[in-house]
Amino acid sequence: MSNLLSTLFIGTGALAANQGALEATANNVANVNTPGYSRKVSVFTETPPIVLGNLTFGTGVSLNKLESVRDAVLQLRIQEETGQQGALDALVGGLKQVQTLFTLQNGDIGSQISNLFSSVSQLSTDPSSLPLRQGVLTAASNLASAFRNTASNLAAQRANLDLSVTQAVAQVNTVTQQIAGLNGQITGLENLHHDASAFVDQRDVLINQLSGLIDVSQIRSDSGITLTTSNGTALVAGTQGLSLSTQTDSSGVQHVFAGVNDITSQLNAGQLGGLLTVRDQKIPALLSGLDSLAAGLATAFNAANAAGTDLNGNVGGNFFVPPPSGSGAATNMAVAITDPALIAASSDGSAGSNGNLANFSAIHDQALVSGETPSNYYGNLVFSVGNDVSNGSSELQSSQLVLQQLNDQRGSISGVSLDEEAAHMVEYQRAYEAAARMVTTVDQMLQTVIHMGANG
């Protein structure tokens, strides 16, 4: 047969368990707005019963554990998508700045090309006119400066991206150090079989942040989490954060190094991935497109000028400064002549002949670069910029939607619902009141027992 004291202990045990559960509820409510917080549910278990004779008595309840509700696989998906989004965000951000240089407006390369040919046509109506010749030189130098400005703006944007790369690497290093620190704390607590969920939540937030910066894959082991890039470069190994560094290469841009290994070309996801795509692929491709166009135009105009005779009766010299071989034609484009008389308009040596201007005008419809006329080639460049931004933007949008859904899903699993917490609070409060009532009753019964002897 049971005794009163054990009934009393069942009551006090229930008080402790429900108070603990109420405390967990309080913590959930307190963290309702904490990013990355996973709600905790109280897990009650019945304590082992005792058997007396042919009766089995329960011994009450214990608060077995406070369990964090999280879905590790979902968390991985979120990290993956965050990496995607980080890359697209940086890509679209960078390309949008590039795009402003290719927006249709007066003074862009396209309109300056048209203006140059227009000035040549005007000159053909009065080939010996110095003002009209000056008009051609002005249009040519406007075109040259449009090329120079666009190219140097692209180079400046590239330098800005370079700065962002350095900053992103510094951020990566800060975050990996923090994750390594948390790894240590988590392993320490778990080895003591303590609840490390608060640190796990924080680590999830940091890994998410890291995924937004660089591509990350994780390996879970007993000694915590190991983080590497998708190519296997270690970022965090247990309690050790492995710092990345940046070094300037021969072309003057920062490369990302893990130890002595250049991992620049392996970074595809996260902000770094996006920044590097714009810096190392998109902008160089545009610059080389501009170079081809500038070189093509300069060479063609020089050839046209050399085919005729200038106002002084001499064979025409260079019209544009000859483009350097290789890159730099756009950055260095300049008109070679300042004297309008040196435009070789004449085909027969006479000052009034416009015969050679036809050679200039013909460039307008000539397959100059990659089988395209100058204007169409420029149109293609604008198309490729616009297309990159437009594709990137829609990918970014869908990635944002996916991430939003994943976060919704995470919220539906791990998020704190105030209604739920209120309901739990009522439950635990009632249970606590009932248990307290139980204790009072047992107390009265004990008094009865004590008084039983006194009265007898």
Added chain:
Amino acid sequence: MSTIRVNPQILPDLLSALGNTRQQADTATLQLATGSRINQPSDDPAGAAQLISNRDQTSQADTFLRSISSVNGLLQTADSTLSSVVTALQRAISLGVQGANGTLSGADRTDVANELTGIQQQLIGLANTSYQGEFIFSGTSTAQPFAASSVSPSGVSYAGNGGTNTIQAGQNYSLQVNLPGSQVFTAPGTDVFQSISDLITALQTNTGISGAVGAVSSAFSHITGQRVFYGNALNQLDTQQTFLNSEKVDLATAENTIGGADLAKTASDLTQAQLAVNAELAAMGRISQSSLFDYLK
């Protein structure tokens, strides 16, 4: 007990929806303000590339039209100059016919010859006509083409050349815009100055006057023939001008089709976006910050 849990944090979703809707409203506002659907290449990459080609063609059409109008002046001046030459030659012919009349005294013939000398001077002046500072019958030379000369048999020398200029007046369409003076005035056999000079000599010597008049007549027909060139050129340019103007209208229509904002649609997009913004704001204001806690006593 298992319940369907929904994400309790709905504000981030609402905020992102609000951001998207505001973006739509901004885009519509920009399109209404600029009247253009393509304000940056990414709005329609292919359209942006088409617009570049369209604007290039428009600029070309404008250029051709400008060339045509500057050349028009030149051609008209040449045409009216040749018309004056024709009148002068008609007078010379009638003077020659008058001089061939056997009843005329030597003194009368000298008077006629003197008047012809004046006509010769006038013709040299006409042949040296310039348009905007450029001689129009000097070929591609910029030198004054005709001058009195004692070494030349006709008494007039030509300092220009035989070159011609063409201008581009359309895509794949060029037009010759001048005739050299050597072809118009001093072509062998129909040399205007030679024929007048010969007529003067004939009158002075009273020999072969009617033959000399015949030579002036053939010079006259030659000039009339040359005039046709300028008339034709003016005609062709006129046609080309009409064509280019209608091409410009087509290009402008195309530009509007490619890049113009559909104002009615854009305005309604804007209204819709604004309505959506208001609705979302209302929703955000109304998501009760209340929970079960508020109902517990």
